[in-house]
Amino acid sequence: MIHFLYFDPGLGAMVVQAVIAAVAGVVLFSKNLMFKIKSLFGFSQDKNEELFDDIDVTDKDIENTENSDR
Amino acid sequence: MTDKIQHSSSFRDPSGYVFTEGNILKRQISPLYFKQYKALKESGFYQKLIKAGLLIPHKEITEDNTGVVIQPEFIPFVTYPYEWSFNQYKEAALLTLKLQKFCLDHCFSLKDATAFNVTFHKGKAIFIDTLSFDFYQDNSPWRAYKQFISHFFGPLVLAHYHGAQSLKLMHSFIDGIPVKLLSSMMPGKTKLSPFLYSNIHLLSKYEDKHSEDYKGEVNHGTLSKGAQQKIIKSLYEYIKRLKLKEASEWGDYYNKTNYTNDAFLQKEKIVNAWVKETEAKTLIDVGGNDGTFVRKIDTELKQALVCDIDNNAVDINYREVKSRKEIYMTPFVQDVLNPSASIGFNNDERFSFKERLQKFSPDITLALAVIHHISLSGNVPFNKSAEFFAAFSNYLIIEFPKREDSWVQRLLNAKSEFKGHFDFYNQENFEGEFMNYFSLEKKETIANSHRIMYLLKSKNAK
Structure with a gap:
């Protein structure tokens, strides 16, 4: 694999990712739960922070011809 | 052929290099990267990235056994991470995570995550290193994780606590702010946040622990794809919500x-x-x-x-x-x-x-x-x-x-x-x-x- 020639990813950084992923799982789960509870009681998420979209690249993004060769 | 001059910033990655010919910027791809390049091209993945506006468009100029030459779209003025405003920095970080998530969905992975892979063009952040993509190896952790923390996550969290001026630190650390320094610069209360503790303080501890005894024999450990996706997604959500504490001085x-x-x-x-x-x-x-x-x-x-x-x-x-x-x-x-x-x-x-x-x-x-x-x-x-x-x-x-x-x-x-x-x-x-x-x-x-x-x-x- 070519990337082994390239740079040192840090052994500690590779090993620790298992712990970080576990924490991330809990964080995401609880955020999700809070969101559900909030919407259950009618608190809508604030829509102000719409400067950035979601992580997923949607089909719409890809079909978006605006970005190709202009 | 006119003079071919290798770009002085392009030598770290053996997959290829950037050069100028005449006045045009081109990228040479070495045979070492052929397998990846072909897969990225033939699967239509490059095209998807370009169409989604995530990766700088390029066209293939020549192709033979010794190398492939591509020509990326011209960017009139390249800005660097230490010249970005807080939200520009955020956009660059989110773009990198978005790319990694999309890569994982298509069985690729970003092999590096330096902030210099991103610049601003036509009003938004765009990824400019066409050769940063590699195949995803089953159950392997993200090799670029530490780089992401020291190039993106760390500087942004520092900016949150100490003001946007701290983003200028990247001028001194071309390979990102060292994790140990990051950890020492964080306010004590960040140790109480499981998310910040694990991504910064614990990372720094593990790096410290393993820096001495590394003989290349210790196993890198495994991480399922789902687990890696959780890391990526949690970083994305956190960064997306991150704000500066300082009020605008000159805003009005x-x-x-x-x-x-x-x-x-x-x-x-x-x-x-x-x-x-x-x-x-x-x-x-x-x-x-x-x-x-x-x-x-x-x-x-x-x-x-x-x-x-x-x-x-x-x-x-x-x-x-x-x-x-x-x-x-x-x-x-x-x-x-x-x-x-x-x-x-x-x-x-x-x-x-x-x-x-x-x-x-x-x-x-x-x-x-x-x-x-x-x-x-x-x-x-x-x-x-x-x-x-x-x-x-x-x-x-x-x-x-x-x-x-x-x-x-x-x-x-x-x-x-x-x-x-x-x-x-x-x-x-x-x-x-x-x-x-x-x-x-x-x-x-x-x-x-x-x-x-x-x-x-x-x-x-x-």
């Missing part, structure tokens, strides 16, 4: 100026008319705040660079660019009194502001309400500032606030007993020194103010 600058509304409009009109007259298509506004004056120009500009010392003003401009979907304006942070230097190996990897600006060579430069700051805050004599402004563009629109101006008075008063050393600051000396480098095209006084506008043509003009 134009409400604080000593301009009357009429004077402001007159200034706008003058700038607009003169830009039109010079038929300028490219421009830099040095001290452009939130881009107000550039936006008032009604001739079509191909590219406008708007820089300012204040990260918040640049951030406001950046939000404007995004909401108006402007593709010609590039806002960035720059301190004219201490512009970005050339850094990296042989001082050649990242170019100085001056080098990039001379190459970009804008048709016209705007220097509105900056000369008194340069002269009186920076103590720069007029002959030096004239030399600076004459070095990169043909025309200069400069606004000179006279001694009587209230801002000038304020700056002079701050000098207290040394006020006498700044007697040179007057219209006569300004004109005298600037006319050594420029010829006077136009001059107009702004009514009801102590300010004069000049349109100057550089004596080195091409």
Whole structure:
């Protein structure tokens, strides 16, 4: 694999990712739960922070011809 | 074949390198990367990334056994991480995570995550390293994770606690802020947040622990794809919500100026008319705040660079660019009194502001309400500032606030007993020194103010 020639990813950084992923799982789960509870009681998420979209690249993004060769 | 010159910033990755031929930037792909390149191309993955506006478009020029040459779309002016406003930095970080998530969905992975893989082009962040993609190896952790923390996550969290100025640290650490330093700079309370604790403090501890006993025998460990996706997603959500603590200092600058509304409009009109007259298509506004004056120009500009010392003003401009979907304006942070230097190996990897600006060579430069700051805050004599402004563009629109101006008075008063050393600051000396480098095209006084506008043509003009 070519990337082994390239740079040192840090052994500690590779090993620790298992712990970080576990924490991330809990964080995401609880955020999700809070969101559900909030919407259950009618608190809508604030829509102000719409400067950035979601992580997923949607089909719409890809079909978006605006970005190709202009 | 014309001369082929390898780009001085492109040598770290053995997969290929960037070179210029004639004046065109191209990328050589070595046989080492053929397998990946073919897979990326034939699966249509490159095309997807390009269409989604995530990766800079390229076209294949030549292909044989010794290498493939591609030509990426030209970017007129590359800005670096230490020149981004807080939200620009966020966008670059989110773009990198978005790419990694998309890569994982398609069985690829980003092999590096340096902030220098991203720049701003046509109003948004774009990934510019076409060769950063590799195959995803089942159950392997993300090799670029530490790099992401030291290039993106760390600087952003630092900026959250200590202000946007801390983003400038990247100027000193070309490979990202070391995790140990990051950990030591975080406020103690960050140890109480499981998320920050694991991504910064624990990472630093593990790195420390494993730095000594590494003989290449210890197993890297495994991490399922789902688990990696959780890391990526949690980082994305956290960064997306991250805000600066500091309030904007200059945000409402134009409400604080000593301009009357009429004077402001007159200034706008003058700038607009003169830009039109010079038929300028490219421009830099040095001290452009939130881009107000550039936006008032009604001739079509191909590219406008708007820089300012204040990260918040640049951030406001950046939000404007995004909401108006402007593709010609590039806002960035720059301190004219201490512009970005050339850094990296042989001082050649990242170019100085001056080098990039001379190459970009804008048709016209705007220097509105900056000369008194340069002269009186920076103590720069007029002959030096004239030399600076004459070095990169043909025309200069400069606004000179006279001694009587209230801002000038304020700056002079701050000098207290040394006020006498700044007697040179007057219209006569300004004109005298600037006319050594420029010829006077136009001059107009702004009514009801102590300010004069000049349109100057550089004596080195091409």
